[in-house]
Amino acid sequence: MSPISKSLTFGLLAALASTTAVASAQAQSTAPEIAVAVNKLARNLDPGRQTGNVDVRVYFSIYDTLIKRDFRNAPEVGVKLEPGLATSWSRPDARTLEVTLREGVVCHDGSPFNADDVVFTFSEERLWGGQSFYPRGRNYFSHLESVEKVDDRTVRFVTKAPDLILEERLTSYTSFIVCDEPWMAFQKDGVPFAEWMEAAFDEMKWAPVGTGPFKATGYRKNDFIRLEAHEGYWGGKPAVSAIEFKEVPEVSARIAGVVSGEYKMAVDIPPDQMEVVAGYDNVKSTSVSLDNTHVLVFNQTDPVLADKNLRQAMSYAIDRDALRKALWNDENYTPNGHQLASFGAMYSAERAGYTYDPDKARELVKASGYDGSTISFRLIDGYYLNGRDAAQIIQEMWRQVGINAELNFVESFKQVRSEGAQVYAWSNTYRLPDPTGAINVNWGPNAGIQKKYGFFTPPSEFNDIASSLVSIEDQGERKAKFQRMLDIFEDEMPMTMLYNPLVTFIMANDVEWTPYSLYFMDFGPDNFKLSLGQ
Amino acid sequence: MRFMTLSVVLIKLVRAFITIWIVASFAFVILSLTGDPVEILAGDDAPLEVQRYYEQKYGFDKPVWEQYLNYLGSLARGDFGISLSDETPALDLVLEAIPATLQLGFAALVFALVVGGILGTLAALHRNSWLDRAIMSVAVFGYSIPNFFFGIVLILVFAMVYRLLPSSGSGTWAHLVLPTVTLGTHLAATIARFMRSSVLEVLNQPYVRAAKAKGVPELQRLARHILPNAAIPVVTILGFRLGDIVAGSIIVETVFAWPGMGRMLVGAVTSRDLAVVQAILVLTAFTMVLANLLVDFLYGFLDPRVAEASDTRRRAGR
Numbered sequence: 001m002s003p004i005s006k007s008l009t010f011g012l013l014a015a016l017a018s019t020t021a022v023a024s025a026q027a028q029s030t031a032p033e034i035a036v037a038v039n040k041l042a043r044n045l046d047p048g049r050q051t052g053n054v055d056v057r058v059y060f061s062i063y064d065t066l067i068k069r070d071f072r073n074a075p076e077v078g079v080k081l082e083p084g085l086a087t088s089w090s091r092p093d094a095r096t097l098e099v100t101l102r103e104g105v106v107c108h109d110g111s112p113f114n115a116d117d118v119v120f121t122f123s124e125e126r127l128w129g130g131q132s133f134y135p136r137g138r139n140y141f142s143h144l145e146s147v148e149k150v151d152d153r154t155v156r157f158v159t160k161a162p163d164l165i166l167e168e169r170l171t172s173y174t175s176f177i178v179c180d181e182p183w184m185a186f187q188k189d190g191v192p193f194a195e196w197m198e199a200a201f202d203e204m205k206w207a208p209v210g211t212g213p214f215k216a217t218g219y220r221k222n223d224f225i226r227l228e229a230h231e232g233y234w235g236g237k238p239a240v241s242a243i244e245f246k247e248v249p250e251v252s253a254r255i256a257g258v259v260s261g262e263y264k265m266a267v268d269i270p271p272d273q274m275e276v277v278a279g280y281d282n283v284k285s286t287s288v289s290l291d292n293t294h295v296l297v298f299n300q301t302d303p304v305l306a307d308k309n310l311r312q313a314m315s316y317a318i319d320r321d322a323l324r325k326a327l328w329n330d331e332n333y334t335p336n337g338h339q340l341a342s343f344g345a346m347y348s349a350e351r352a353g354y355t356y357d358p359d360k361a362r363e364l365v366k367a368s369g370y371d372g373s374t375i376s377f378r379l380i381d382g383y384y385l386n387g388r389d390a391a392q393i394i395q396e397m398w399r400q401v402g403i404n405a406e407l408n409f410v411e412s413f414k415q416v417r418s419e420g421a422q423v424y425a426w427s428n429t430y431r432l433p434d435p436t437g438a439i440n441v442n443w444g445p446n447a448g449i450q451k452k453y454g455f456f457t458p459p460s461e462f463n464d465i466a467s468s469l470v471s472i473e474d475q476g477e478r479k480a481k482f483q484r485m486l487d488i489f490e491d492e493m494p495m496t497m498l499y500n501p502l503v504t505f506i507m508a509n510d511v512e513w514t515p516y517s518l519y520f521m522d523f524g525p526d527n528f529k530l531s532l533g534q
Numbered sequence: 535m536r537f538m539t540l541s542v543v544l545i546k547l548v549r550a551f552i553t554i555w556i557v558a559s560f561a562f563v564i565l566s567l568t569g570d571p572v573e574i575l576a577g578d579d580a581p582l583e584v585q586r587y588y589e590q591k592y593g594f595d596k597p598v599w600e601q602y603l604n605y606l607g608s609l610a611r612g613d614f615g616i617s618l619s620d621e622t623p624a625l626d627l628v629l630e631a632i633p634a635t636l637q638l639g640f641a642a643l644v645f646a647l648v649v650g651g652i653l654g655t656l657a658a659l660h661r662n663s664w665l666d667r668a669i670m671s672v673a674v675f676g677y678s679i680p681n682f683f684f685g686i687v688l689i690l691v692f693a694m695v696y697r698l699l700p701s702s703g704s705g706t707w708a709h710l711v712l713p714t715v716t717l718g719t720h721l722a723a724t725i726a727r728f729m730r731s732s733v734l735e736v737l738n739q740p741y742v743r744a745a746k747a748k749g750v751p752e753l754q755r756l757a758r759h760i761l762p763n764a765a766i767p768v769v770t771i772l773g774f775r776l777g778d779i780v781a782g783s784i785i786v787e788t789v790f791a792w793p794g795m796g797r798m799l800v801g802a803v804t805s806r807d808l809a810v811v812q813a814i815l816v817l818t819a820f821t822m823v824l825a826n827l828l829v830d831f832l833y834g835f836l837d838p839r840v841a842e843a844s845d846t847r848r849r850a851g852r
Contacts, residue, residue: 136584256702
């Protein structure tokens, strides 16, 4: 045998074994705390500053709104509203909304919730005035005239013109109620509002004070955001004592973490991973089609695309059913026009929307005099789930009707819209169940596509209707005008629709949780439970 | 003993300064060419007012040359700017992430040294046996396997199938195991191979034979005579390979969601968070330049010929 004795060899092997030996995983704590793996953490927890999907899914648990939208029991058409921080509300006239506030609600800092918090949240200088601290608020509330405290439990909202959907607005973006005391502590005489607000923002962006089921107690960039249950929550006791949102950029690591029990839930699981997930019996998945549509934009100012026959042809050439089957297991849908069923009285079920008709597409190509030149189709690789696959399929569908497109991958929307833009992939979110929170934002007279990039120049009727929709009082007239607006939009064809993407979550079997069609993740006691016996 | 003249020191300082300036400018040019920070900060569908607000707040409405000058100006004052993604000073964020990276890097280094050293020694002592061949096969495997793939295989085996270890994240010692093994394996394989040939060479040295003839027990022979001498070439290559650990940490930290600097760099690049990228790059460049500078000065201090040589070279106009 070898010159060195066996004992030495074994000694070395033992040393080796001890270095690779593993400290056993930490003992499970008995307190129900959960971790949720997300692809990216919120950028901050201020509901006025950020409204991205990565942000709202975290801070939705920290704040409440006056009125809540019931996503779980949504009717077929329209939305169901339910009391939040307001127990009831009434309309003395079309321009006025009076809300009665809930009693006994406590903020995270222990201070009582009252009308002052609401008035501060909706104050002109904070949210909706011309120079408001949060410019984003103007997008939803610039038509407010005043927000006044009637008494400690009553607040009166008055709009400049009638606003039929003010209640819906109060359920959504920038309407999350912040408690005023910690903010007002930064106020100093002689210091401009924006200045002390900025100082307060810096101090509170990771330690905000709301009234929601959880309060934020910790943050580390690229690592975690920690929320702990708010003991005095008015809606009941949350099912867990703490939630830690962990940033796990790798899809496979997110799945592995749920399978191994490290995380209770994980977000953003692509459809092609569902087979992997199905192989583990301790994990289940749930999906929802978002109130967001993947679209293709046609630049009207481009000489080739200036002819609307060609734009219409490109839309008719797309077989959306085939796309959904191939990419989304046919679990999602394509809206019939720039509207959703949740628009309620504004929604028209009869509208055909963007249809597939290859013969018509060929006719329109002929009518347009298209010379077969290559059309650039720009997209940011990896930006939209399944975006690249969809683009390749669509490229082939266009080829079938005689349109030559070339895929150009770029890095940012700045490059997407730079010189030479012809067709590009984009998405539209329906932030409110109403055209004023959807098509108006993305395509209306103040939208970047008209004002900044100039890719869409509609007939003046389109813009007139868009501007008037905010204040038309008669529901029937409002709907008729909106439907007319959609007719113009589909005829002009500055964009076509593909589908509403599906967002998929995976979770441990004992989790009872329903996803919402906006990006909110609701961990409140009504929507999140851990089943017993596990 | 003679120290370098002031002018030599100055030239070295200027060179160091230019290096850092090039790195900083490079970061600026690459990032501003490829993305739009406001779009990433405010979201692509943000109203124009919001985009304008951020453009003004962070100076993106100014011409690029002016942005560049402002950027260099604040850099010169030690101000690395504000991270756009969460509006906090970039330097604070980076400093906060450094310990995690050091912890992982150090653990990987220790792992590589211990595992590589032991395996290499074993292979040498059992030259041409089945053990030697087995160890060297493992070493070739460890050297060739890409760490992003190896990491995912480890997650699959230890987190998903056997559920022994956490798949990702940080916080406990258990979290450190998989990323350490992933990051350290490549270096361990390298060390094992070097260690083997190095030990083999030492085994044939007269002093080892003499020690054996003298009747020194084998354990003592190994500890006193063989390993210390065999370690010299290994330590030398270690210096060259440390960079691999730094580079590897970028991938390994991303795969295992380890909250260190490598992952912060990846996140900052994808979100065009110029301030953070620049802080990481400039700090890294600064550390390297400073280390080189110190070594240069140290050489000059320890070995007067270096100082004199650079002095004469300068006088000769070279």
